[in-house]
Amino acid sequence: MMIVGVVGAGTMGRGIAQLALQSGLAVRLFDSFPEVLPAAKTKIRAGLAKGVERGKLSQEDADAAFGRLVLAEKLKDLEPVDFVIEAIVEDLQVKKNLFRALEAVVRESVPLATNTSSIPVAKIAEDLEHPERVVGMHFFNPPVAMKLVEVIRHEGAAGTPFIQAIEMAKTMTRVPVEVKDTPGFLVNRVVRSYYLVAMRLAAQGAGSYAEIDAALTRAGGLRMGPFTLMDFIGLEVNFKITQTIYEGLGRPERLKPHEIQAALVAAGCKGRKSGKGFYLYEDGKDPVENPEALALLPDERTVLPDEVLFDRILEAIHVEAKIVVETGVAAKDGVDTAVKLAMNFPKGPFEWAEAAHA
Numbered sequence: 232m233m234i235v236g237v238v239g240a241g242t243m244g245r246g247i248a249q250l251a252l253q254s255g256l257a258v259r260l261f262d263s264f265p266e267v268l269p270a271a272k273t274k275i276r277a278g279l280a281k282g283v284e285r286g287k288l289s290q291e292d293a294d295a296a297f298g299r300l301v302l303a304e305k306l307k308d309l310e311p312v313d314f315v316i317e318a319i320v321e322d323l324q325v326k327k328n329l330f331r332a333l334e335a336v337v338r339e340s341v342p343l344a345t346n347t348s349s350i351p352v353a354k355i356a357e358d359l360e361h362p363e364r365v366v367g368m369h370f371f372n373p374p375v376a377m378k379l380v381e382v383i384r385h386e387g388a389a390g391t392p393f394i395q396a397i398e399m400a401k402t403m404t405r406v407p408v409e410v411k412d413t414p415g416f417l418v419n420r421v422v423r424s425y426y427l428v429a430m431r432l433a434a435q436g437a438g439s440y441a442e443i444d445a446a447l448t449r450a451g452g453l454r455m456g457p458f459t460l461m462d463f464i465g466l467e468v469n470f471k472i473t474q475t476i477y478e479g480l481g482r483p484e485r486l487k488p489h490e491i492q493a494a495l496v497a498a499g500c501k502g503r504k505s506g507k508g509f510y511l512y513e514d515g516k517d518p519v520e521n522p523e524a525l526a527l528l529p530d531e532r533t534v535l536p537d538e539v540l541f542d543r544i545l546e547a548i549h550v551e552a553k554i555v556v557e558t559g560v561a562a563k564d565g566v567d568t569a570v571k572l573a574m575n576f577p578k579g580p581f582e583w584a585e586a587a588h589a
């Protein structure tokens with residue numbers, strides 16, 4: 232049976248480990264803080280139990296899956312693994328050190344995958360003896376529920392580990408989409424305009440946060456409007472992603488971080504987790520717009536019709552999607568698939584554009 236070594240037992244590592252286990256694989260889970268491991272094991276068991284409750288797997292399969300989990304006390308315990316997925320802290324130097332240490336432990340034929348969300352995969356690989364074995368596998372949170380995996384190929388990557396990563400994603404019942412190693416990879420970059428154009432429109436007086444959110448859910452059948460979604464993700468997390476992509480791509484005006492978000496982040500409005508973002512969150516109450524955030528909008532507003540707001544935002548997403556395809560970052564159908572799966576959008580940017588012009 233194939234053994235997957237998962238390094239990092241935090242939010243993502245635990246989810247990836249559970250997914251591998253319930254997909255019939257064996258897992259060795261390592262974390263540099265060993266005290267994290269027993270709690271991770273308990274959470275994985277609870278995750279498998281939830282799967283049983285929801286009818287996703289039988290009790291027998293869940294028990295067998297749990298039985299295939301081994302906690303690795305030392306990195307050396309990963310020696311027998313056939314595939315490694317790294318999900319440790321998002322820090323280039325720490326990741327580099329780990330990959331160098333892994334190279335000394337696991338067989339040369341074993342692919343080393345990183346779940347980084349923003350660091351160029353080539354940078355993580357650059358000092359290794361065999362950088363060609365490194366590949367990006369960008370899972371989304373929570374890995375058990377989110378079907379998409381962006382499989383990222385850096386320039387020095389060899390074909391075999393890349394193909395093995397695609398196969399691994401499929402074995403784990405995910406949908407792999409091939410992506411070139413560029414800032415923000417695929418989804419995070421293509422959907423930047425969902426947030427940025429919404430903020431620009433609000434700043435121009437085209438609608439309040441709630442008005443724009445409502446317009447998009449009505450016009451596009453989207454589950455969460457951009458402001459609700461930013462609050463959900465965490466305003467500072469979302470802001471950092473925008474900054475990384477903007478800087479990484481050489482500061483294109485269309486992807487410039489917005490001052491409304493900068494001001495809210497500076498004021499400690501991080502969204503849902505801090506109780507306030509674009510909205511205020513109080514226990515037992517429906518969210519209402521945050522007066523601190525509303526104060527950043529012009530007093531005079533002319534709310535644009537739903538379709539106009541929707542078209543402006545979708546058009547910007549479509550522009551980015553076209554650039555991504557034209558520059559060989561991903562294929563057209565890969566973009567549509569990835570955006571639908573990661574964002575829960577009913578259509579991808581190209582499908583939307585085609586429907587609009589039909």
Ligand SMILES: NC(=O)c1ccc[n+]([C@@H]2O[C@H](COP(=O)([O-])OP(=O)(O)OC[C@H]3O[C@@H](n4cnc5c(N)ncnc54)[C@H](O)[C@@H]3O)[C@@H](O)[C@H]2O)c1
Pocket residue numbers: 238239240241242243244261262263264267317318319320321322325329346347348349369370371372
């Ligand atoms: N959280 C998300 O939504 C999300 C989504 C996609 C990708 N990612 C990426 O996944 C990775 C992990 O994110 P997370 O949210 O699970 O973080 P987390 O902080 O929840 O977990 C990280 C774990 O790594 C461990 N760790 C730190 N340094 C280590 C080392 N040198 N060796 C072994 N273990 C080490 C920590 O003890 C911790 O348990 C990051 O690269 C992040 O960018 C996160």
